[in-house]
Amino acid sequence: MGRMKIQNTPAIRRMPTYLHKLFAMKQEGYTYVSTTVLAQYMNIEPIVVRKDIALTGISGLRRVGYEINELIEYIKNFLGWQHTVNACLVGAGSLGSALLGYQDFESYGLNISSVFDQDANKIGTSIHGHQVLDIYTAPRVLKNHPCEMAIICVSTRAAQAVADMLVGLGIQNFWNFANVCLKVPPNVIVQREVIAGGFATLSVKMKSVRNGERPAMEE
């Protein structure tokens, strides 16, 4: 394989939740936030929050915590979210629709600029303000409105063919919700979402409680 491993994956996965809370606190008029507040909100240990935040390179103030605006910027920089990423979404079924309705993406710099499907009943309809386009128009649409990333929400069966087409159109980053590991050239990045992964984690927590251990904290 010879590919780099991304370190600190669980910490990275927590970053959007910190941002979500920081945006809310900012809206409520707060200027500073302590690790204790973030830890209580997320039901995790303060030391975990401190380690996560340290990854971003920010320095906190003793007894005060972090300046909220500054922490937002450090987290965004850490994730590469300073710039907007244009993405197309393929597959306007229930999962695709759920993603199109997810309101936080905008503040994370994710702009879903085109939505494709092959179903004649969906093409031309509008979902959360996004018009569904015919997948066969993708070459033309993506030429006029290039995007860096594709979100794959099609069926397991269709996912590889869709990915092949999009790789051919120059897309190098995939967020894959289909239940299949995509085969892509080595220069292409795939982030696969395994919906059952969370159920697996919950199951291990439930098992440890059945075995008489204390309930595990939220990840």
Add this chain to the structure above:
Amino acid sequence: MGRMKIQNTPAIRRMPTYLHKLFAMKQEGYTYVSTTVLAQYMNIEPIVVRKDIALTGISGLRRVGYEINELIEYIKNFLGWQHTVNACLVGAGSLGSALLGYQDFESYGLNISSVFDQDANKIGTSIHGHQVLDIYTAPRVLKNHPCEMAIICVSTRAAQAVADMLVGLGIQNFWNFANVCLKVPPNVIVQREVIAGGFATLSVKMKSVRNGERPAMEE
């Protein structure tokens, strides 16, 4: 907090993907599987697969790998998936519908035994074979058909009230897809799914490529 930390979360999240591949190989008539095959399928290093599988306690055979049926049993035992878990799902919107259509849950021992919503337009309809029930009938329904776990797919705003009600009805395990950290009593387990967590991980990979590093492997 004083709660236990679940170790090896990324490994646990990969387990359903191993199972998915093992089920497929079994169907294709294979009896044994090597770590190399699993590593290639998932685009991860063989050493990662070996470490993940070692967590289950199975012993492999040199040059042969693992007996597929045996590995399936070890993974299921590790996750506590030998027994079926009955769950109710609350919120039959697009995300809830997507989860109801997820076919692998059954083979993971997750049985969604009741579906609730408060929307009069949804109550009485059928989604992937599940009839949507009025949320206000939950006390009676859950008394007759108890479930161990609830899947929360309602809006951010409604999630806490729904969780409070379900905790009151004795549900102690929550798989929460709403964009909020639920407040629950200390004996209740919450597994929160942060949809943007995957986008955060993908973004860090994209950033490392922009900085001239090689593309990171799939998690």
